[in-house]
Amino acid sequence: MTTNTASADPTRPGAVTSPGRAGLSDRVFRGLSLGCGLLVLVILALIAWSTVREAWPAFPHEGLRFFTSTRWAPSAEVFGSLPFVYGTVVTAVVALVLAAPVSVGIALFLSDVAPRRLSRAVGSLVDLLAAVPSVVYGLWGVIVLAPWISRIYDTVSDVTSPVPVLSNLLAGPSTGRSLFTGGIILALMVIPIVTSVTTEVFDTVPTMAKEAAYALGATRWEMIRAAVFPHSRAGIVAAVLLGLGRAMGETIAAALVIGSSPQISARLFGSGDSMAAVIANEFGEAGGIHRAALIALGAELFALSIVVNVAARMIVRRRAGER
Amino acid sequence: MRRRSIRSAGPIAALVALALFAVACAGSGDDDAGTPATGGGGTATTEPRLSATLNASGATFPKGFYEVVIAGYKKVQPGVTVNYNATGSGAGRQALQDGVVDFAGSDGLVDPADAAKYKGEFLYVPTVAAPITLSYNLGDVRDLTLDADTIARIFQRQVKTWDDPAIAALNPGVRLPSTNITVARRSDGSGTTENFSRYLVAAAPGTWTLKWGSTVEWPADTQAGNGNQGVAQIVKSTVGAVGYVDLSDAKASGLQFAKVKNKSGTAVAASVDGATAALGGAQVNADLSYSPLDADGADAYPITAPTWILVYKNQPDRVKGEAIRSFLRYMLTDAQALAKDVDYAPLPTSLRDKALTQLESIAVPVA
Numbered sequence: 001m002t003t004n005t006a007s008a009d010p011t012r013p014g015a016v017t018s019p020g021r022a023g024l025s026d027r028v029f030r031g032l033s034l035g036c037g038l039l040v041l042v043i044l045a046l047i048a049w050s051t052v053r054e055a056w057p058a059f060p061h062e063g064l065r066f067f068t069s070t071r072w073a074p075s076a077e078v079f080g081s082l083p084f085v086y087g088t089v090v091t092a093v094v095a096l097v098l099a100a101p102v103s104v105g106i107a108l109f110l111s112d113v114a115p116r117r118l119s120r121a122v123g124s125l126v127d128l129l130a131a132v133p134s135v136v137y138g139l140w141g142v143i144v145l146a147p148w149i150s151r152i153y154d155t156v157s158d159v160t161s162p163v164p165v166l167s168n169l170l171a172g173p174s175t176g177r178s179l180f181t182g183g184i185i186l187a188l189m190v191i192p193i194v195t196s197v198t199t200e201v202f203d204t205v206p207t208m209a210k211e212a213a214y215a216l217g218a219t220r221w222e223m224i225r226a227a228v229f230p231h232s233r234a235g236i237v238a239a240v241l242l243g244l245g246r247a248m249g250e251t252i253a254a255a256l257v258i259g260s261s262p263q264i265s266a267r268l269f270g271s272g273d274s275m276a277a278v279i280a281n282e283f284g285e286a287g288g289i290h291r292a293a294l295i296a297l298g299a300e301l302f303a304l305s306i307v308v309n310v311a312a313r314m315i316v317r318r319r320a321g322e323r
Numbered sequence: 324m325r326r327r328s329i330r331s332a333g334p335i336a337a338l339v340a341l342a343l344f345a346v347a348c349a350g351s352g353d354d355d356a357g358t359p360a361t362g363g364g365g366t367a368t369t370e371p372r373l374s375a376t377l378n379a380s381g382a383t384f385p386k387g388f389y390e391v392v393i394a395g396y397k398k399v400q401p402g403v404t405v406n407y408n409a410t411g412s413g414a415g416r417q418a419l420q421d422g423v424v425d426f427a428g429s430d431g432l433v434d435p436a437d438a439a440k441y442k443g444e445f446l447y448v449p450t451v452a453a454p455i456t457l458s459y460n461l462g463d464v465r466d467l468t469l470d471a472d473t474i475a476r477i478f479q480r481q482v483k484t485w486d487d488p489a490i491a492a493l494n495p496g497v498r499l500p501s502t503n504i505t506v507a508r509r510s511d512g513s514g515t516t517e518n519f520s521r522y523l524v525a526a527a528p529g530t531w532t533l534k535w536g537s538t539v540e541w542p543a544d545t546q547a548g549n550g551n552q553g554v555a556q557i558v559k560s561t562v563g564a565v566g567y568v569d570l571s572d573a574k575a576s577g578l579q580f581a582k583v584k585n586k587s588g589t590a591v592a593a594s595v596d597g598a599t600a601a602l603g604g605a606q607v608n609a610d611l612s613y614s615p616l617d618a619d620g621a622d623a624y625p626i627t628a629p630t631w632i633l634v635y636k637n638q639p640d641r642v643k644g645e646a647i648r649s650f651l652r653y654m655l656t657d658a659q660a661l662a663k664d665v666d667y668a669p670l671p672t673s674l675r676d677k678a679l680t681q682l683e684s685i686a687v688p689v690a
Binding site: 071072073074075076142143147175177255256259260261263265270271280281282283284285286287288290291 | 383410411412413414416417434436437510511512513514516517520533534535536537538539540541543545546547549553556560
């Protein structure tokens with residue numbers, strides 16, 4: 001980053017010698033970059049417009065029940081989106097609960113623990129995780145992970161069966177294709193993004209603060225608690241919420257491992273379905289009102305993502321203000 | 324320059340060889356059925372060289388057959404490229420509505436309410452059919468018979484063990500284990516699900532309550548697999564599992580499948596011949612839509628799924644229109660002999676002749 005701006009600097013004296021041309025090129029550049037910025041808005045608006053238009057037949061058909069009904073039965077032309085919202089939220093939350101601590105751990109390792117050379121190698125390996133296509137995660141999940149983990153699920157259910165709340169949450173039997181498996185796969189997929197954002201945040205912690213902590217006799221862990229975390233809290237929250245957005249929108253991997261049963265069940269080891277997954281699964285064969293309802297789900301997911309993103313911004317801003 | 328001319332001699336020789344080969348094929352095709360319509364199909368090889376690219380999308384169910392047909396057609400008309408994108412029947416119909424494909428594959432019929440959305444009158448071209456098996460995993464139980472009513476109750480999770488009296492009554496003398504039944508079904512919307520559920524609606528009307536569609540409201544304690552392979556994988560890896568899988572995937576996964584009692588009370592195993600028998604027993608409508616599900620006939624396999632190609636009757640482009648007609652003619656004549664090799668059932672002669680006659684009604688602008 002810094003080398004880039006440094007190498008751009010030598011062009012600036014030239015601009016000073018011929019102000020007229022620089023004025024023109026400045027204006028052209030300004031116009032171009034403004035256009036690019038506006039393009040994003042235009043694209044977003046067009047997406048919103050065309051999804052809502054295609055989805056429209058579903059709303060008069062279902063009315064408010066589209067958002068409140070728990071029954072999704074295309075063969076009976078009943079379309080309630082609640083089971084999918086539930087599945088989306090549950091898998092995303094499971095994913096973040098699993099991914100956030102691991103990501104923060106990796107980020108700390110990269111920024112404050114590992115020697116520089118090792119840290120660079122591990123960092124690029126983590127980035128490599130992000131380059132694995134999601135269908136590969138999905139197939140691995142359904143072929144390798146699900147059969148293996150179903151036995152672990154069964155053991156966990158047996159062990160927790162006397163505990164009041166857990167006996168419901170972790171009840172068996174499980175086939176391995178479940179909300180929780182979906183969460184695990186999504187966790188693997190969001191770790192790279194959460195890690196890389198968190199690492200960047202940790203890298204911005206002033207060396208002075210760290211050295212001050214060491215000077216006061218802090219151990220490394222105490223230094224991290226006293227200097228790194230307070231400085232990075234907003235950044236970590238932002239990273240986790242970015243991961244949440246990613247997890248909510250993930251499609252193919254979720255479609256393969258989630259079990260595809262549109263139901264609202266407290267059983268994490270039972271099957272469920274998510275918004276993105278059901279669109280991927282049913283769109284190809286859907287026609288008429290079923291197709292419209294699936295697109296409406298897409299619009300709802302779009303709206304939900306916006307809400308999550310805005311919420312993320314607000315939290316980050318408030319936290320940043322606190323600091 | 325010289326090198327190029329030498330290189331181009333290769334393709335020309337290949338063309339000549341292919342043309343000879345194609346004529347030979349057409350000759351043998353004519354021997355099979357000397358009806359005027361098939362004779363007309365023979366002209367596909369003597370028609371002028373065509374040059375066009377046809378784009379199509381739709382049903383995944385007949386993909387295996389269409390791939391073979393496309394490869395075979397390339398030998399007859401090397402200048403025509405056919406791209407078939409297996410996106411699903413619904414997506415195929417939508418693409419035809421939007422006019423972004425030249426024809427669409429569909430396992431189901433167009434909803435009459437949607438017909439007005441198409442850009443003009445379209446034809447149903449029946450192409451092939453295939454049996455849907457009830458594949459199961461029950462160790463040494465090699466011979467299992469089911470009927471529609473029992474299948475409906477199994478898939479609605481009302482019959483939950485293999486030694487249930489309903490199953491035992493259909494299988495006298497077979498030692499059925501008390502294993503729990505695991506029901507495997509599709510996680511994705513599918514023409515196979517649609518035809519399977521249509522069969523249950525037709526054959527077990529009093530028992531089957533889940534209606535029909537590309538996605539059915541399955542009980543929550545069923546297991547979902549992606550695609551035929553996904554269901555086959557669940558059946559293969561789970562003792563006590565049963566699922567509906569098309570014949571080619573069931574065979575590829577080495578699954579056992581049950582005999583199913585047809586309308587006349589005979590237990591028939593899923594096979595290409597059983598499917599062709601079902602096509603023979605099916606009532607064909609004037610627009611060539613038909614349902615071979617739960618068909619009449621002692622040899623008919625009752626869960627036989629049809630599939631069609633949807634094509635506009637009035638083709639705006641002469642070159643493309645002629646190529647479409649030629650390709651479909653090939654599919655209904657010479658290519659029918661290729662169907663069995665890939666576990667699809669060729670159309671019976673009567674239906675094929677009707678389809679060929681109908682093809683002639685595709686209107687192409689004159690040059």
